Amino acid sequence: MVLHSAPSSTFQADARDGRIAVAIEVRPVGPDWLVVVSGGEAHLGACALGVWDAASGRASGSVLAAPGHREEGVALSGARRLAAVARATVVVGAGLHYEAASGAEIATAVALAERLVAQAAAWLAGRQDG
Numbered sequence: 001m002v003l004h005s006a007p008s009s010t011f012q013a014d015a016r017d018g019r020i021a022v023a024i025e026v027r028p029v030g031p032d033w034l035v036v037v038s039g040g041e042a043h044l045g046a047c048a049l050g051v052w053d054a055a056s057g058r059a060s061g062s063v064l065a066a067p068g069h070r071e072e073g074v075a076l077s078g079a080r081r082l083a084a085v086a087r088a089t090v091v092v093g094a095g096l097h098y099e100a101a102s103g104a105e106i107a108t109a110v111a112l113a114e115r116l117v118a119q120a121a122a123w124l125a126g127r128q129d130g
Contacts, residue, residue, distance in 0.1 A: 011123045015112040020098060020105050024116040026082075026123070032089040035082060035120065037074055037113050040098040045069030050079030050090040059084035071096055074110060078117040085121045086128070 014023040022039035048063040061080040065072040071094035079092040096109045 011120055013116055013119050015116055017108050017112060018105075020101075020108045020112065022096065022109055022112040022116060024113075024120055026120050033082060033086055033091070033124070035078060035090060035092040037071075037078060037092060037094040037096070037116065039096045039109055039113070040101075041095075043095040043097060044093045045071035045095045045097070046075040047091065047093045048072070048075035048079035050076075050081075050083030050092070052083045052087045052089065054087070074113045074117075077114070081117060081121055082124060086124045 009028050011026040012024065014021060016022075020039065022037065024038075025036045027034050044066070046063055046065040046069055048061050050059050050061040052059050059080045061076050061083070063072045063076040063079075065075075074096065075092045075094040078094070079090050082092070083090040094113070096106075096113065098105055098109065101109070
């Protein structure tokens, strides 16, 4: 067995505000991208598929969420945004869970996730330019 470090074609970042920490990982799957947005207790609460349509110049998306989970907004908006930037198919799995989180902490987690998706979009855009 041969083990090696992650290829330079991946992107990882994290952000924290108080006890709320969120991370993102972006990795290639052929010409497409697999993205995980996670924070707190590890799990997948929602998964979204973003698809680039060259004919219309737009990205569309679909989302599935586990019962009782509310990550569908993070997953769907991330999948659409990243598919539009990458001009490729993007799957985003999202799981954000913090025990006894307040409404403000949930809003913070979503804002951090959106900030990380924006950083990933900038990274993908840079790859398109190069």
